[in-house]
Amino acid sequence: MKINWGTGIVLAFIGFISFIMYFIITLNVNDKYNHDLVTEDYYAEELSYQNDIDKLNNAKNLDKNISYERTDKGLLIVFPKNIDFSKISGNVFLYRPSNKQLDFDTTISLSKPYLLIPDKRLVGGRWNIKVDWQYNNELYLYKEIINY
Structure with a gap:
């Protein structure tokens, strides 16, 4: 044929x-x-984005910003050493882009100048960290993308 x-x-x-x-x-x-959207209430978060920009600028003006380190116990979020850690308050939000069931939010309550996120709460792969914190009535924000 x-x-x-x-x-x-x-x-x-x-x-x-x-x-x-x-x-x-x-x-x-x-x-x-x-894959889901980054947040369910996308438009409401977009309206508050200028506040996040102001907080990021406040954090950039610090002598030393927050840093992180992976240890065998988990993820160690270290706050600046030149400030009184007992006056720090806020939230740490860890966002997993590939699975929203793994996302979680933790309140900052420090007894040492660092916060430890236990290894059992974190799965290997990409995470977005957002530390929204306050010190002496000044608001700060730290954002980072890490591979755990």
């Missing part, structure tokens, strides 16, 4: 459409490809 050019074009279209349909169905059905 001889295939003419019209039949070849139709077969090419059918093959292309089949490939696209397979791709779309795979992305919609397979949980491995299930």
Whole structure:
């Protein structure tokens, strides 16, 4: 049987459409490809973004900003040594882009100049850290993307 050019074009279209349909169905059905928005209330957070910019600028004006270090016990978030750590308050939010069930929020309550996030709470891979903290009525924000 001889295939003419019209039949070849139709077969090419059918093959292309089949490939696209397979791709779309795979992305919609397979949980491995299930990625959610960064936050559920995206527009409300967008309105408060200028506050975050101000907090980031306050943090940049510090002599030394927050740092982090991975230890065998977990993730160590170290606050600046030149400030009184007992007056620090705020939240630490860890966001996992690939799985929102792993996201968690921790209140900052320090007895030492660092905060330890236990290793059992963190799964290997990419994490976004957001430390929203306050010291002497001044607001600060630290954001970092890490691979744990």
